[in-house]
Amino acid sequence: MAFMLWGFSAALAAPPKDSCVTCHLQLPGQYGQPAKLFPSDVHQQAGLTCADCHGGDPNDDSMNAMSPAKGFRGVPAKAQIPAFCGRCHSDPSYMRKFNPSLRTDQLSEYLTSVHGKRLKQGDTKVAVCVDCHSVHDIRSPSDTRAPVYPTHVADTCARCHADANYMKGYKIPTNQYALYKKSVHAAALAGGDISAPTCTTCHGNHGATPPGVNSVASVCGTCHVMNQQLFEKSPHGAAFAKMGLPGCVQCHSNHEIVKPEDSWVGTNPKAVCVTCHVKGDNGYKTAEAIAGGINKLKTTYQNADEVLNKAEQSGMEVSSARVELTSAHSDLIKARVVVHSFNATDVLKVTSQGVATSRKAQEEGIAALHERDYRRKGLAIALIAIVIAISGLYLKVRKMERS
Amino acid sequence: MAGIKRRTLDWIDERLGGGGSIEEFLRHKKVPLHRHTIWYYFGGMALFLFIIQVLTGILLLMYYRPTASGAFESVQFIVTQVKFGWLIRSIHSWSANLMILIVFIHMFSVFFMKAYRKPRELTWVSGMVLFFIVLAFGFSGYLLPWNTLAFFATKVGTDMAGFVPFIGGWIKVFLRGGNEVTGATLTRFFGFHVAVLPGLATLLLALHLLLVQRLGMSVPPGVEKKIKEGQEPERTMPFFPNFLLRDIMGWYGALGALGALAAIFPWELGTKANPFGSAPAGIHPEWYFLFMFQTLKYLPSKVFFIDGELVGLMLFGLAGALWVLIPFLDYKAGFGRTTRFFTGLGIFVLGYIIVLSGLAIF
Numbered sequence: 001m002a003f004m005l006w007g008f009s010a011a012l013a014a015p016p017k018d019s020c021v022t023c024h025l026q027l028p029g030q031y032g033q034p035a036k037l038f039p040s041d042v043h044q045q046a047g048l049t050c051a052d053c054h055g056g057d058p059n060d061d062s063m064n065a066m067s068p069a070k071g072f073r074g075v076p077a078k079a080q081i082p083a084f085c086g087r088c089h090s091d092p093s094y095m096r097k098f099n100p101s102l103r104t105d106q107l108s109e110y111l112t113s114v115h116g117k118r119l120k121q122g123d124t125k126v127a128v129c130v131d132c133h134s135v136h137d138i139r140s141p142s143d144t145r146a147p148v149y150p151t152h153v154a155d156t157c158a159r160c161h162a163d164a165n166y167m168k169g170y171k172i173p174t175n176q177y178a179l180y181k182k183s184v185h186a187a188a189l190a191g192g193d194i195s196a197p198t199c200t201t202c203h204g205n206h207g208a209t210p211p212g213v214n215s216v217a218s219v220c221g222t223c224h225v226m227n228q229q230l231f232e233k234s235p236h237g238a239a240f241a242k243m244g245l246p247g248c249v250q251c252h253s254n255h256e257i258v259k260p261e262d263s264w265v266g267t268n269p270k271a272v273c274v275t276c277h278v279k280g281d282n283g284y285k286t287a288e289a290i291a292g293g294i295n296k297l298k299t300t301y302q303n304a305d306e307v308l309n310k311a312e313q314s315g316m317e318v319s320s321a322r323v324e325l326t327s328a329h330s331d332l333i334k335a336r337v338v339v340h341s342f343n344a345t346d347v348l349k350v351t352s353q354g355v356a357t358s359r360k361a362q363e364e365g366i367a368a369l370h371e372r373d374y375r376r377k378g379l380a381i382a383l384i385a386i387v388i389a390i391s392g393l394y395l396k397v398r399k400m401e402r403s
Numbered sequence: 404m405a406g407i408k409r410r411t412l413d414w415i416d417e418r419l420g421g422g423g424s425i426e427e428f429l430r431h432k433k434v435p436l437h438r439h440t441i442w443y444y445f446g447g448m449a450l451f452l453f454i455i456q457v458l459t460g461i462l463l464l465m466y467y468r469p470t471a472s473g474a475f476e477s478v479q480f481i482v483t484q485v486k487f488g489w490l491i492r493s494i495h496s497w498s499a500n501l502m503i504l505i506v507f508i509h510m511f512s513v514f515f516m517k518a519y520r521k522p523r524e525l526t527w528v529s530g531m532v533l534f535f536i537v538l539a540f541g542f543s544g545y546l547l548p549w550n551t552l553a554f555f556a557t558k559v560g561t562d563m564a565g566f567v568p569f570i571g572g573w574i575k576v577f578l579r580g581g582n583e584v585t586g587a588t589l590t591r592f593f594g595f596h597v598a599v600l601p602g603l604a605t606l607l608l609a610l611h612l613l614l615v616q617r618l619g620m621s622v623p624p625g626v627e628k629k630i631k632e633g634q635e636p637e638r639t640m641p642f643f644p645n646f647l648l649r650d651i652m653g654w655y656g657a658l659g660a661l662g663a664l665a666a667i668f669p670w671e672l673g674t675k676a677n678p679f680g681s682a683p684a685g686i687h688p689e690w691y692f693l694f695m696f697q698t699l700k701y702l703p704s705k706v707f708f709i710d711g712e713l714v715g716l717m718l719f720g721l722a723g724a725l726w727v728l729i730p731f732l733d734y735k736a737g738f739g740r741t742t743r744f745f746t747g748l749g750i751f752v753l754g755y756i757i758v759l760s761g762l763a764i765f
Contacts, residue, residue, distance in 0.1 A: 315667075315668055315669035315670075315671065316669065317479065317482045317483050317489070317669070317672055319479065319672070319674075320479075320483070375489075375490075375666040376666055376667070378666070379662055379663055379666040379667070382659070382662050383659050383662070383663065386655050386656070386658060386659040386662075387659075389655050390652050390655045390656065393648050393649075393651060393652045393655070394652060396648060397645060397648050397649060397652075400644070400645065400648075401645065
C-alpha cells in the first residue's frame with residue numbers, strides 16, 4: 001500500500017512529458033543542439049517549452065507531433081524571426097504574466113531600425129533577434145553571460161560590423177569597434193562601470209540607427225547634459241548647425257572618444273580650435289584667453305597641492321586647506337565644462353575663483369611648513385638644554401660617587 | 404641655605420608625626436647594585452610617563468569636547484589653533500605608547516628576575532592590574548579623537564567583548580552605551596579615560612609603590628645565591644640621591660625623545676569618523692593588541708562547534724589569569740628554587756607576542 005502511495009505521489013511530482021526534448025536529445029548535430037542548450041535558456045526557466053514557440057504536440061511520441069494539424073510551426077525563416085518572437089514579446093497582456101515591467105515595443109522599434117527596414121526589403125544578412133540574443137540559450141540582458149550584457153554589447157555588434165567581408169556592399173566603415181576600444185567609454189566599461197556607453201547607448205538597441213548630424217549633440221547630451229546646454233547656447237551651436245557640422249563629434253570624434261586634454265583648447269598646435277580659427281580672429285583670441293585661464297588655474301592648483309603634500313608628509317595638520325583645495329579642483333572641472341560655452345568671460349570667472357582658492361590653500365601650506373621649521377628649531381634648542389642637564393647630572397653623580 | 408632646608412624638613416617631620424624623619428627614610432632606602440640593576444629604572448620610567456600623561460591629559464581637557472559632533476573638530480582645533488596644542492597632543496599620544504612599551508619591558512624584567520617570588524606576590528598582582536588598566540587607558544583613549552581608524556577599531560574591539568559567554572551581549576551594550584558605536588560610546592569612553600581609570604590607577608599605583616617601599620627591591624635569585632655563597636659582595640646604592648639622579652637622567656632622555664617624536668612625527672589625526680561609511684582597508688588595532696588580533700585571524704571560524712573568536716577570547720582570558728597568578732604557580736621560586744619551566748614560559752610568551760605582532764605588521 002505504501003509503495004502504491006509512493007508510486008502515485010512520484011507520478012504526480014514528475015515533470016510533464018515533452019517528446020520534443022526526449023527525441024531531440026538523442027539526435028546529433030543541429031537537431032540535437034537546441035535540446036541540449038535549452039536548459040540554460042531564460043524561456044525554459046520561465047516554464048516555457050519547445051512547443052510554446054514551435055508549436056506541435058509534446059505529448060505525442062510519434063512524428064505526428066510535428067504535423068501542421070497539431071499547430072507545428074517548425075523553424076522560422078530568418079525574415080520571419082522578428083515576428084516569430086514578437087508574437088509573445090509584443091503582447092503586453094501575455095508578457096505581464098512573466099514580468100510586468102518588461103518592454104513590449106521591441107518589434108515596433110526594430111521595424112524602424114536600419115536592420116528592420118533592410119530586412120523588410122529582403123536583405124536577410126541584417127541582424128534579427130537571435131543574432132544578438134542567441135537562440136535556445138537566450139539569457140536575460142542582466143545576466144553577465146548574455147551577449148547583450150553591457151560589457152559584451154560591443155563584441156556582439158562587432159561580429160558583423162567589424163567584419164569587412166560581411167559588411168561589403170553596405171558602404172559603411174568597419175573600424176568602429178577598433179576605434180571604440182580605444183575610447184574613454186570602453187575603458188570605463190572595462191573598468192567595471194556598466195553604465196558607461198557602449199554601441200546601443202548612442203545608437204539604440206532594437207531601433208539601431210546611426211545618429212544623424214542633428215541628433216549627435218542630443219545623444220551625447222543624455223549623459224553630458226551641461227556640456228550640451230552650454231554648446232547649444234554658444235556661438236558654435238548655431239554656426240555648426242548652419243554649416244551642417246556635427247556638434248560634439250567635430251572636436252571629440254565619434255567612436256574613438258579619447259580622454260580630452262586641456263591642450264585641446266587654445267592656440268597651440270595640438271589645439272582643436274586652430275583647425276578653424278586663425279590668428280587675429282575673435283575665436284582665436286577667445287581660445288587663447290580660455291586656455292590661459294585654465295592653465296593658470298592648473299598651475300596654481302598644482303603648486304598648492306605640492307606644498308600641502310610636503311606639509312602632510314611632515315605630519316602637519318592641513319586638512320582644512322586640503323578641503324579648500326578640493327573646491328579649487330572642482331572649479332577646474334567646472335571650467336572644463338564651461339569651455340563648451342566658448343565664452344572667455346564665463347570661463348575666466350570660474351578659473352579666477354579657483355586660482356584665489358588655490359593660492360589661499362598654498363599660503364596655508366607654506367604657513368604649516370614655516371611652523372614645522374619653527375618646531376624643529378625649538379626642538380633643537382630643547383634637546384641642547386636636555387643634553388646639558390643630563391651631562392650636568394652625570395658629572396654630579398660621578399663626583400658624588402668618587403668622593 | 405642649609406638652615407632653610409633643615410627647618411623645612413623639620414617642619415614636615417613634625418606634621419607627619421612619629422615613624423622617623425623623611426631624611427632618615429631617604430638615607431636608608433637602598434637599591435641593590437648588580438649586573439641587572441638597569442631593569443630597576445623601568446618602573447620609575449613608567450611612573451614618569453604616567454605623570455606626563457596626567458599633565459598633558461589635563462591640558463587637553465581644557466579644549467577637548469567628548470561628543471560625536473565636536474570631538475574630532477576639537478582635537479583639530481587643539482593641533483592647529485591652540486598655542487603648543489600640537490605639542491601637548493602629540494606628547495600625550497607618543498607618551499601613551501611609550502608608557503605601554505615601558506610597562507611591557509618592566510613586566511617582563513620583573514618576570515625574568517623572578518621579582519614576583521615570596522613575599523612580593525601582591526606587588527606582582529597589583530602591577531598586573533595596573534598593566535590591564537594601562538591597556539584600558541590605551542583602548543579608551545584611542546577612540547577619543549573620533550577618527551575613522553579609531554571608530555572602526557573600537558567597533559571591532561567592542562564586538563569582541565560580545566563573544567564572552569552569557570554576559571558578552573551585556574558587556575558590549577555597557578561599553579557602547581547602546582547596540583552600536585555612537586556618540587554615547589565616545590562619552591562613555593571619555594568617562595572611563597578621564598575619571599574611572601585614573602581613579603583606579605592612582606589607587607593601584609599607591610598600593611604598588613607602598614608594597615615596593617615596604618618590601619624593597621628584589622635581588623634576582625642567581626645574584627642572591629652568589630651573595631649567600633660569598634662569590635659576590637652585596638652591593639647597594641643609596642636611593643637618594645644616587646639612584647634618583649640616574650632616574651632623572653633617564654626621564655630627561657625620555658622627555659627629549661618625546662619632544663623629538665612630537666616635532667618630527669606629529670601624531671596623525673586622520674579623517675573624521677563616519678558611522679555610515681565603510682571600514683577602511685587594512686583596519687587593525689593599536690600595536691599592543693596586534694598579537695591577539697593576529698591570533699584571532701589564524702583561528703578557524705569554528706573550533707569543535709565553538710566560535711573561533713570565543714575560543715581565542717577564552718584562551719587569552721585563561722592565559723591572562725594564569726599570568727597574574729604566576730607567583731602562586733611558581734611558588735618554589737620563593738624558596739630559592741628556580742624552575743626552568745617558568746623561564747621557558749616567559750621566553751615563549753615574549754617570543755609569541757613579538758612574532759605575532761611582527762606578522763600583523765608585515
